[in-house]
Amino acid sequence: MTGRAERIGLLALPGLSFLAVIYALPLFMLLLKSVQIDGQFSFAEYVAFFSDSYNLSVLWRTLRVALLTTGLALIIAYPTAIIMARAKGFWLSVFLVAMVLPMSVGVVVKAFAWTILFRTRGVLNDTLMSLGITDAPIRMLFTETALIIGAANVFLPFMVLPIYAVLRQMDSRLPEAAASLGATPVFRFMNVTFPLSLPGVVAGCAFTFSLAISMYVIPSLIVGERQQTLSMLTARSFLYLRNEALGATISSILLLIAISVVLTSSWAANRLGARQ
Amino acid sequence: MAPPAPRDMGDSKYLDVTAVGKAFKGTSVMSGMDFRVGRGELVSLLGPSGCGKTTLLRIIAGLTTADSGEVLLDGRAITSAPAHKRNISVVFQSYALFPHLTVAENVAFGLRARGHAKTDCGPKVAEALALVRMSDFAERKVAALSGGQQQRVAVARALIVDPVLLLLDEPFSALDRKLRETMQVELKTLLRDRNMTAIFVTHDQDEAMGVSDRIAVMNAGQIEQFATPSELYARPASAFVMDFVGLSTRLNGEVIESTENRSTIRSAYGTVHAPGTFVPGTEVTIGVRPELVKTRAAENTLRVTLADAMVLGSKTQLHGRAEAGDCLLCEVPGMNSDYAPGDTVTFGWDVADTLVYETGT
Structure with missing residues (x-):
């Protein structure tokens, strides 16, 4: 064998x-x-990176945006995945196409679509003003909120599909058995459906977080240069500052975060898998 | 858990299903279904797949909503009550144990759903596991259990909440034959001791005969007959019930003469007599239980060429050569190797033992 x-x-x-x-x-x-300065092994670049408060604020923003994007995507994706897992035939196809098709539209196009929606005289502001909810346009574009909403939208399929796949495989008798044992819908969800869907949630969060922490196009188009993320800083180092050592350092930090996310999530998925 | 109360046979209408109808996507599964079960009764819904027995079970459990009709339990209308408010436990064919929980956590589930703290469940869980002889497995994962053990856990999980009614959907079908028979005896004793009212859904007539006080034979969304196992076997209400419950010699024929309560029927193997009055020319199906057929001349006698003689241990089955749709079957007690395929044998039985049904009813 x-x-x-x-x-x-x-x-x-x-x-x-x-x-x-x-x-x-x-x-x-x-x-x-x-880790090389003039052919010598050195962590000086890392020390320099972490002693600059601007870099730290970018690192913190990148982590915060990635976490919030993951959280928002999870909140939107979970109910969607539940509905998809229960859907059959025509409606299931509609949902799957709705999930997969937007992935074939480039990120650039989607990010531009969001700018149309969010800008000062954009669809959202016009609607709010014509409804009389606000008098002056609200600043939405170039904000972190807009970035998180836009990113969650782009990465949604990567959250929905793993959760959907796990829920779809779940024996539909399990919630029924729980109901016949006196469990209310809430108790059923908390104690049966949700725990059994955790491997899908872990996988979806790992995908979304990895994508969100390294995204470049979406923040460039939605928030621009004023609020940098690690990826944008990396690009700047290579393209404008011509500082390869700094770019390499930031890339390594990003990679380290990504690796730890992958390892943690696969460990969590294994543990959850072993429980079942 | 609940104290024993006298058992009845449906007179009290402990469970009362009235005029229930259900259609899936425009196709009617059942209509006008009436079904009554007494307190403490063990009842089986027996029928081929697609006859609506599982749908009826799910309607009683509240897992499927009926389109019309009413379900009453102990005089209380539960037709629109959600499953979790009915206190009716279900043991599923696949057992549906929660894979992320241990055996003890599975058994405790119903108590926790009722708001008991995890720590308070211990003694009751231990008691329930002892009841099904699974105490040593409390901390095991359910995936590590055999089919029979999983079934025991499912039963313990269902009984711990003191359900007012226990429903079992093909509970033995995932077990191999020997284990199935052991588990049937075990479960029946357990339910009897607790005076539990239970409804089994099954397509296996031996299982239904073994575990039930009464059996409802279902066909195409209708209950064809609801009676004790012996009544079903001795006096089936229709040719369908006769065929579904037990084996029989079965002939198609035409009534050629009918006097008061005695008809003469022409079959492909000769004329036979049967009780009952029919208009001459009526197509009928006649049947005789195989152990009532003897290998000697009687009131009805046929000469039969054997297709096979099967020695089954406690009995020997003689299969006669018959036309399609007919069956010539005789059972003689014990092991009997006097017969061989090709032999010509006399099959004889009495008129009183002959069952007769108009064809197509």
Whole structure:
């Protein structure tokens, strides 16, 4: 068996070597740049990064935006996933298409759509003013709120689909058994449906958080240069400041965060999986 | 848990289902369904798949809403009460144990749903697990249990809340034959001791005969007959019930002569006599239970060529060559190897033992 499994493993070789050359090697060279000053091994770039209060505020904003985006996406995605898991035939197709199709529209297009909605004389402000809710336009574009709403929208499918997949597989008899044992709908959700959906929630949050922490186009278009995120800072370092060491350092920090998210979530998913 | 009360056979209408109808996507599953069960009775809904037995069970449990009609339990209308307010426990075919909880947590679920603190459930959970002899498994994951153990846990989980009614949907079908028979005896004793009113849904006639006080045989959304197992077997109300409950010799024929309470019927194997009066020319189906058929001449006698002789241990089955739709079957007690396929044998039985039904009813 082991021999056979090992030989099947050989099938991954082309993919792995492709990744090694195209992805891992340049990444390694990039990481190397962050710990090398004039050919000497040094953490000076990291020390410099973390002693600059502006960098820290960008780091904090990036984390905050990613967390809030993940949270908002989860709140919107969970009910959607429940409805999709119960949908059949035509309506299920409608939901799946509605989830997948927007992914084929570029992020740029979607972010621009949000600017149309959010700008000073945009759809939202015009509506609010014509309804008499506000007299003057509210500043929405270039705010963190707009960024979080826009990002949650773009990343929604990555939250909905894993949760949907888990809920869909759940035995529909389980909530029924719970009901027959006297559990109210709320008790049923809290003690059966939600705990059983946790692996999907963990996966969805890991996807969304990883995407949100490294997003570049959406913040560039919705909030612009004034409120930097780590990705924007990285791009600036490479493209404008021509400071490769700084860019490499920020990239490494981003990568570290992403790796810890992936490891934590896979650990959590394993634990939850083992419980079942 | 509940003190024993005298058992009755449906007179008290403890569970009273009246004129219930249900359609799925315009296709009627049942209409005008009436079904009454007495307190402490063990009843089976027996029928082929698609006959509506599971739908009726789900309507009683509150998991499916009826389109019309009423369900009363102990004189209280529960037709529109949600499942969680009915105090009716359900044991599902797949057992539907919660995979993220341990055996003890599964059993405690109903108590916790009723607002008991986790710590207060201990003694009752221990008692319920002892009842189904699963005390040693309290801390196990349910996925680590065998089918029989899962069923015991499902029963303990259902009984711990003192339900007013227990519903079991094909509870034994996931078990192998030997275990199934053991579990049937075990469960029946358990429910009897607690004077539990229970309804089993099953397509297995042996199971229904084994566990029930009364059996409702269902076909195409209707109850064809609701009677004790012996009554069902000895006096089936229709050819469908006769076929569904037990084996029988079964012939199609035409009434050629009918006097008062005795008809002469022409079949493909010769004329036979049956009780009852019919208009000559009526197409009928006649049946005889195989153990009432003897291998000697009697009031009705047929000469039969054997297709097979099966020695089954406690009995030997003789299968005669018959036309499509007919069945010639005789059971002789014990192991009997006197017969071989191709032998010509006499099948004989009495008129009084002959069941007769108009074809198509």
